[in-house]
Amino acid sequence: MSEVAAAGAQVEEPARPVRIVLAKVGLDGHDRGVKVVARALRDAGFEIIYTGLRQTPQMVVEAALQEDAQVIGLSLHSGAHMTLFPAVVEELRRRRAEDIVVFGGGIVPEDDIVELKKQGVAEIFTPGAPLQSIIDWLRNRFPAR
Amino acid sequence: MPERNLLAEFKAGNIRGLARAISLVEQRDPSVRHLLEGLANGARRPRVLGFTGAPGTGKSTLVDALVSNLRESELRVAVLAVDPNSPYSGGAILGDRIRMQRHALDPGVYIRSMGARGHLGGLSVATREAVRLLGAFGFDEVILETVGVGQSELEVAAIADTTLVVLTPGLGDGVQMIKAGIMEIADVFVVNKADLPGAQKTMQEIRSMLSMGPKLSWRAPIVGASAIKGEGVDEVLAAVERHRAHLEASGEAAERAEARLKDEAADLVAEWARAQARRLLDQDEAVAGRLRRDRIPYAAAEEILTRAGGRLVPEAART
Numbered sequence A: 001m002s003e004v005a006a007a008g009a010q011v012e013e014p015a016r017p018v019r020i021v022l023a024k025v026g027l028d029g030h031d032r033g034v035k036v037v038a039r040a041l042r043d044a045g046f047e048i049i050y051t052g053l054r055q056t057p058q059m060v061v062e063a064a065l066q067e068d069a070q071v072i073g074l075s076l077h078s079g080a081h082m083t084l085f086p087a088v089v090e091e092l093r094r095r096r097a098e099d100i101v102v103f104g105g106g107i108v109p110e111d112d113i114v115e116l117k118k119q120g121v122a123e124i125f126t127p128g129a130p131l132q133s134i135i136d137w138l139r140n141r142f143p144a145r
Numbered sequence B: 001m002p003e004r005n006l007l008a009e010f011k012a013g014n015i016r017g018l019a020r021a022i023s024l025v026e027q028r029d030p031s032v033r034h035l036l037e038g039l040a041n042g043a044r045r046p047r048v049l050g051f052t053g054a055p056g057t058g059k060s061t062l063v064d065a066l067v068s069n070l071r072e073s074e075l076r077v078a079v080l081a082v083d084p085n086s087p088y089s090g091g092a093i094l095g096d097r098i099r100m101q102r103h104a105l106d107p108g109v110y111i112r113s114m115g116a117r118g119h120l121g122g123l124s125v126a127t128r129e130a131v132r133l134l135g136a137f138g139f140d141e142v143i144l145e146t147v148g149v150g151q152s153e154l155e156v157a158a159i160a161d162t163t164l165v166v167l168t169p170g171l172g173d174g175v176q177m178i179k180a181g182i183m184e185i186a187d188v189f190v191v192n193k194a195d196l197p198g199a200q201k202t203m204q205e206i207r208s209m210l211s212m213g214p215k216l217s218w219r220a221p222i223v224g225a226s227a228i229k230g231e232g233v234d235e236v237l238a239a240v241e242r243h244r245a246h247l248e249a250s251g252e253a254a255e256r257a258e259a260r261l262k263d264e265a266a267d268l269v270a271e272w273a274r275a276q277a278r279r280l281l282d283q284d285e286a287v288a289g290r291l292r293r294d295r296i297p298y299a300a301a302e303e304i305l306t307r308a309g310g311r312l313v314p315e316a317a318r319t
């Protein structure tokens, strides 16, 4: 964050809010779940940029760069998580934007979660996870706000 | 991305440099001054189109269609989509990009969603500065989208060269718009969703409303469109071009440009002065004590202005 803000020249405006690009990757076509997550995160004070269905890893990363998002949240229910989640991480690397944090949601077996984390996905939330656990995790990750 | 790289990234045409600079503008970081003054193109202004209208009238869909059209002429286009934040949590769901996905990977298109975040003095200062950054970065056209439900549409109108008010058939939009004073800001009316019944009637209603108003040098045309079918989009752009030609021919373009610059300078003074006043009020015992004793603000305000002098310029913006 800017030293300028810390110096107190700007005392009125709040610090930079956490901006999160939420996207559905893969070909499954409903977005009820991700919209519920979007609302919960908004109510927790996050700025959510929702980009819609059937996003490719390239589209997601491009959106995150254009929007200056600190976080990408991916939702996937087609079972292609082992290819699509790492593809987003890889695309971030290619664009020299590894600092952007990636988390995912979907039906992902425990073993796959371990492997995905090794590959650079920061966290995976499975369908049983309470919304509050996502909020807590994000707040923990971005304690500034 | 470290701050010191910002200028280099921006100059190199890296989209991340631009995106981060716009974030600084959103945070009202005064150091943006040095970025803009340090750029050869810092004063280059793009052409600015403003879209406003009630929620769900099809603004984003229309913007998407217009972007396609402008891209055919090889113009570089940026979209700033401004939505209100929740007054309770400060959070927001910004969903305008959904309608613009076909431009997601076009390097000639930049789309940025902005939360209004309850900025003091509204959005205008931040949006204007973002427009400046986009012009300096090389965009030819900037399209602003904002929901017309409060103040923000007036601010958009103050920034845009041409303001388009988007209505839909039926729904009594027309009546609501008059109430909200939105009719006055329209340079072009678009009746979108003309594929639905009642479009002709809505256009007729707007026409008769306008005929009751004062005679102006520019009569806002009323264009029917179906953004979803891509119909009427050429006509919308043609109306914009006619309005631009009118602004140039009448000398209004130059007048507005000057008025805008004056607004910009005055708003900056107000913003800087306010920030420093807050600082004195919070940190300077003489000023704070005076306010406590007086219990009425005038003398304290005068003292701040008298004493602050050159210190009104925030440290980060000083040269």
Ligand SMILES: Nc1nc2c(ncn2[C@@H]2O[C@H](COP(=O)(O)OP(=O)(O)OP(=O)(O)O)[C@@H](O)[C@H]2O)c(=O)[nH]1
Residues within 6 Å of the ligand: B054, B055, B056, B057, B058, B059, B060, B061, B062, B096, B099, B147, B192, B193, B194, B195, B196, B225, B226, B227, B228, B229
């Ligand atoms: N029938 C019809 N529907 C349209 C047309 N244009 C947009 N829509 C639909 O209207 C709905 C809203 O469209 P948007 O483009 O998101 O509208 P908006 O004005 O940007 O909405 P907000 O940003 O939420 O205020 C979507 O379901 C669109 O598909 C049109 O020309 N005809």
Ligand SMILES: [Mg+2]
Residues within 6 Å of the ligand: B059, B060, B061, B095, B096, B145
């Ligand atoms: Mg919209």
